[in-house]
Amino acid sequence: QKEVEQDPGPLSVPEGAIVSLNCTYSNSAFQYFMWYRQYSRKGPELLMYTYSSGNKEDGRFTAQVDKSSKYISLFIRDSQPSDSATYLCAMSASNTGNQFYFGTGTSLTVIP
């Protein structure tokens, strides 16, 4: 079993829709969580960073962590065509910031 599971999609939504992206994990020690956005032929870029359980909001993006269910989500409100990318979740048990396990990514297309 992989440490982190992520539905690869692809996910296609109309502009303005609310998007929900999700990851599940098996290691209950994970407590540091990140979401990255990766445009085609580019490296991933950090979107959100959260620690432990709860919600974190940044503009149109909300990251949610449910440690009891080993489940994390990224919500995108009022989705835009520029949000079309692959979204990767990553998580770690270590506070050193060096041992993150990545999901395989979910491909999102926002249709104008």
Place this chain on the structure above:
Amino acid sequence: DAGVIQSPRHEVTEMGQEVTLRCKPISGHDYLFWYRQTMMRGLELLIYFNNNVPIDDSGMPEDRFSAKMPNASFSTLKIQPSEPRDSAVYFCATRSGGAYGYTFGSGTRLTVV
């Protein structure tokens, strides 16, 4: 700041040849990571350095892979001999000690035929 710079962007080589991938980290970032990305396995950590010293190379798939960081401005990942299953996108990422998250380069797309 030019970000993390990787070269070459694309590399096509024949099986058995030596391949060297290069990375210039962001100045002041004392952690450097090499990742490999494939459709099937996603992003996998190969090795990381702290202050030019290799800390964890447990992700290096086999002895054909080696990585060096001779100074704070340069790192290489070498594959010798290369095999078709090494075909992937290789990313270099860096981080400063007090920050969360990595800054990734644009990657090197390696194809071994």
